[in-house]
Amino acid sequence: MSELRELYQEMILDHHRHPRNFGKLADANREAEGFNPLCGDRVTVYAHIEGDSIQNLSFEGSGCAICMASCSLMTEAVKGMNVADAEALFGRFHDLVTADAPAGDAETEALGKLAVFEGVREFPVRVKCATLPWHALRAAVRQIVNQSVSTE
């Protein structure tokens, strides 16, 4: 049960119940869909990008708690970042949820709230749930409008 508690932390449950930045973005100039055919998680990420700055970000879709919370927390973390920093953050996040060992203090600090997903690394089948929004974000910022990405 403790592993489960570690995964379904209060912050994750809160963002699942009350996702932030949910809904279509009126001034979006990029969007991409992420789909996991294994479990049916499906999210669309909308971004408003000026130059290399991600000025605004939102998402729509349905999926499991891990996926929805990851979407919600990602939009909070990435809003206002430049594209290179967002890509680097995805790299950190990916390492966090796939690492063999717990993250160090420096990494945890760099990830901020996203460190709440550390419990995912105990559940390899859930890694895709947590990273799906990031794959969609990457597709969106790389200016591939309306592209659909799949984790399968």
Next chain:
Amino acid sequence: MTHTTTSSAPVLDVAKVRADFPALAQEVHGKPLVYLDNAATSQKPRAVIDAVSDFYKHDNANVHRGVHTLSVHATELYEGAREKVRALINAAELSEIIFVRGTTEGINLVASSFGARFKPGDEIIISALEHHSNIVPWQLLCERSGAKLRVIPIDYSGDIVMDEYRQLLNERTKLVAIAHVSNSLGTVNPVEEVIQLAHERGIPVLIDGAQALPHFKVDVRALGADFYVFSGHKMFGPTGSGILYGRRELLETLPPYQGGGDMIASVSFAKTTFNVLPHRLEAGTPDIAAVVGLGAAIDYLNGLGWDAVAAHERELVSYAVERIAGIRGVTLIGTPAHRAGVVSFTIDGIHPHDAGMILDHEGIAIRAGHHCTQPVMDFFGVPATNRASFAFYNTRDDVDKLAAGIQKVQDVFKG
């Protein structure tokens, strides 16, 4: 395995039966395994595991090939299993039993070989309940041939709408292909009536029996099925063993499905003469050990008694329906008039993927997902469901543990 009580109904000694299944006697995450994913695949009794193991230890050789002793043994075991299948489903002849890898391959064989005669404008009727494996092969055939796929709708109980089916049947219909039992909702379709209505117009019918045989005995001649396809691994046999039954008059007209060894009588570079049924449709070395194991599974089921199995499951599944539906915040998906083996449900505010994983931590194995029936999920407006599917070795205690597990899932999400 069965004994007769004062009433005439045979009773299954479930505790004794469970001891026959080594995989059931294990712990998962420190909890006794509650295996409720039988619609995906069933566990195997020791008799089946031993039959496969003994085959490789003692009788392993290729079939229909050699004059040596082991090849003769292997052939006798393989063909012996064919006779067990024939007797089980009451087919008229051994030549009507074609071994394939599973239901999917059986349906693809029919779509490929029987479908070779289909022309633009021809129609194939399926239902909205079908597994992807009874949808996609027909879509591929439609693309190749120009035929059209027509779909019998379902209602919110999860039953097919027979009036719509009657409307769909017409002089262009060349085949009806429908599940006996739905893998995602548990609906038992009225296949006798489906077949009768098609036959009134001279239209052949394929029944996907993958979810039927694990639960009840099927008589293909009483049903009147023209093709009946099912999988060994869902009925306690090994993976890799599947059966296509076809009426001989129809099978005789099928062009070969695959070319290779065993399906030929003679080959020269000028011309190949094909073997007789059933071998003509079984190219290449089959999964001999799996088929031998399937034979052992059939012996095992016959030993338990099909009436005892069906009676136990009927009682168990209706208990499960009542128990699961009684949990606050849980909604059953599909409430069919007749149900076998499967209970699908959703939990308010909790995605099946989360529920399935938390249940796994309680030692409970269910399926969370679309169950290869995305059109059914779309119809009910859900991305996925939780599916508990039962076999004769499941108990009321398993159902109680599932109910407690669902409450645990709800507790985790309360935070």
